[in-house]
Amino acid sequence: MRKFETVAAIVFLLVCCNEHASLAQGRILDIYPGVDVFGPTVQSLKAGDTLVVHQGIYNETTRMSIQVQGSPAAPITITRAAGESRPVITRPSSASIQNTINIEGSTTWLTLRGLEIVGTGGGDGVTMKGTLSNITLDDLVIHDVDVGINFRSSMNNITVRRNHIYNTGADGGTGEGMYVGCNYATCIVQNSLIEQNWIHDSLPGTTQGDGIEVKVGSHSNIIRDNVIYNRAYPGILVYGTGANPVNIVEGNVIWNALEGIYAVADAVVRNNIVFNSGTGLSLYPHEQVAQMKNVTAVNNTLYKNNDGILMRWDSFAVNMILANNAIYSPTKNALNLHGSVGMFSANYVDGKSDRAMDGVAFIAGGSSTAAFVDPGHSDFWPKFGSPLIAAANEAYAPATDFNATPRFSPYDVGAYENDGLASNPGWRIATGFKEFPSPPDTIPPTVALTSPSAGSNVSGRIVVSASASDNVGVAKVEFRLDRATTLGTATSAPYSITVNTSKFADGRTHVLTAVASDAAGNTTESSPVSITVSIAVKNR
């Protein structure tokens, strides 16, 4: 498991349990559609409250400013109503142009979940500005806005997960999917997690349109497992962190962007896939970054980009590593390095290049169809016999791959680790969220017979019933006589069958059990219940 997954798991547990606590301590409020209903109600929330937003359209005519304070033990949650369609938060076209949602002041321990946020006139979807921390934006759909999610002041511990953001750059704005931090480090976003978002389509007329832009000075952030395409600026842009820890950019997939991933300084860029873009990786200076340093770009798969790697690492750049990348740009430029210097190792290359293949730093990679299962359909799994397999420099191989699956030595070049599998066992690149398979269900159901009761004397037709539950779901409950003979099976609750006991009416004691199964095939047999079956009355 990646160390960051461990961190994420801990954070998840905290969120999970705090929410249960909030149910115990706070109010649960319900709102229904209307004009100026959403903003004022949100502003009234107190620590521990849960606001359930029912389906329909919420029109906000005034500038919305959310300034609320939850606490670690009593966070505030705003969520769609279970089983209903996603509520829409927007502004009428007659209202002044504002961001649809502003989160401000000293807001902390707040979660927004399951809302659709629609812009009008060129405002942002969600703008965060103030002394903010511990805010979670989860499962939001944000569209037809200028910037999707805007982080506009110093803040920390912001989680932005599984949001669908599209049609940004309305009214000719800068149009970033996410804009994180400030120019010239005048604000700094740190220790934040941006993962599994789906960001696509900057609008025609946007002046920029980055997918995720993390401004200079912002640091210790993780940007991973995002799906980003059709962007008029870089898919992901990270500048530099100054003296602070690096930003990590991993497991993302980007296509049809002006540039794929642009990293200036202080970044680990690993296990990403970029294709059909202006560049795969852009690794060159920016005027807001004083010095290029500390870039580790390893195990990325770059396919059919105009420039696979566009690099300008000069002799003053410090601690720059480019290793184990699969750089295939058939008929285009694979390497545009212009004399760059750095630690270069085991990069496999196909396409035009301004650097000689030396067999160590840069190695001729052969054709993309020999390297990947089906590159024309975005399947970049290393096929059997691929030159990428077991070809990596072990010193630079990440612990896991694009699928977040552990890599085993000998290590492969590119974003995937083959480890003997003929095809990709994970998510296939497609429009939508990057999915990870759920871990297998290994927990068996619980089951108990509820009728008849132990020691009953029974005769004729009786109902046999059981209660059963499972962490995922009960698939069936089978009822057995003397632990051997199946009497019948129930597949939905309440679990019961009718049994004609005259077939085994012999005056003896028998035992009944129920065996519950889940879909994964885990089974549990209930404690036995003894019954005595009355001898049938003959010749009546």
Ligand SMILES: [Ca+2]
């Ligand atoms: Ca920008």
Ligand SMILES: [Ca+2]
């Ligand atoms: Ca391996």
Ligand SMILES: [Ca+2]
């Ligand atoms: Ca189970």
